[in-house]
Amino acid sequence: MAVTSSLLSIAKKIELSSYKQEVLATRNVREKIRATPNPVLEENAKEASKILHSYNLDGRAINNDITIKDKPNLVKAFFGLVIMALCAPITFTSTGIQALFAWYLGNKTDEGIDARTTYHMIAALISPLIFWPLISLVYFYIFNKMIYTMSIFIFPIFLLISIFICHYCNLLFLIGYDMWTDYKFIYRSKKLQKSQDGLKLIKLIKEINTNLDVLK
Structure with a gap:
């Protein structure tokens, strides 16, 4: 759900600048999914979350242009x-x-x-x-x-x-x-971006994006 809320905020051009905003956005997405179930969206979001969590990452690793951040300062x-x-x-x-x-x-x-x-x-x-x-x-x-x-x-x-x-x-x-x-x-995030998991994550994110109109 956190990945979906991050993508939804990107689509709406809303920056989640605090942990509180992330939690509220995630709850909002969860309520919308309960009201309008979308099994494909939920399954893709779960799989994307597993990939991110396996690298100790979250939705913040995704850029606004649907790429994975890869420029550590x-x-x-x-x-x-x-x-x-x-x-x-x-x-x-x-x-x-x-x-x-x-x-x-x-x-x-x-x-x-x-x-x-x-x-x-x-x-x-x-x-x-x-x-x-x-x-x-x-x-x-x-x-x-x-x-x-x-x-x-x-x-x-x-x-x-x-x-x-x-x-x-x-x-x-x-x-x-x-x-x-x-x-x-x-x-x-850069390590993920260079891996096969990174390619899979981008594919999942693009599939999730096609289903986001239901939640807007």
């Missing part, structure tokens, strides 16, 4: 890695442990994607409330011992500044991570 990937490397010391010490713990619990749960998101949200909420003040205290102690001696009364200001630094380092790290994952996504 190496410069963007490099800058993404540089950003992550620069932010990693603060990001890992301030948020790394709880993020890994949330990731582990989320992957272990059998309660579905909603429960996984809950674990991630809990980690995001407790980090600035509990972990960042503790980490700031450690930073303050190290700074006092190794760089410059400061009065304990300066700590509230130090805490406020360090919380902002942690927050923006995390945001920058995620931007760098997105740049790197975008590169990896297009790289996998």
Whole structure:
């Protein structure tokens, strides 16, 4: 269904720029198919989805001209890695442990994607409330011992500044991570484009396109 919703958005010239929009578009397609069943469309969409999933891809791998993306941006990937490397010391010490713990619990749960998101949200909420003040205290102690001696009364200001630094380092790290994952996504897409599976996928997509008028 996700592949069909992506193709339908291309046909309507609508850009699905967020995960929320993708989910809503997929639900919309599912409801339309239930109202107007089309076995050929459904079977082709399932087969196309299997090919994409086997390469760890989704409908975003398809260009507006019904071709498979095959131009990974190496410069963007490099800058993404540089950003992550620069932010990693603060990001890992301030948020790394709880993020890994949330990731582990989320992957272990059998309660579905909603429960996984809950674990991630809990980690995001407790980090600035509990972990960042503790980490700031450690930073303050190290700074006092190794760089410059400061009065304990300066700590509230130090805490406020360090919380902002942690927050923006995390945001920058995620931007760098997105740049790197975008590169990896297009790289996998390029491998698909050069394979027999890629040729089969394009054929399936063209067949799906001929049946999209029913859903518009």
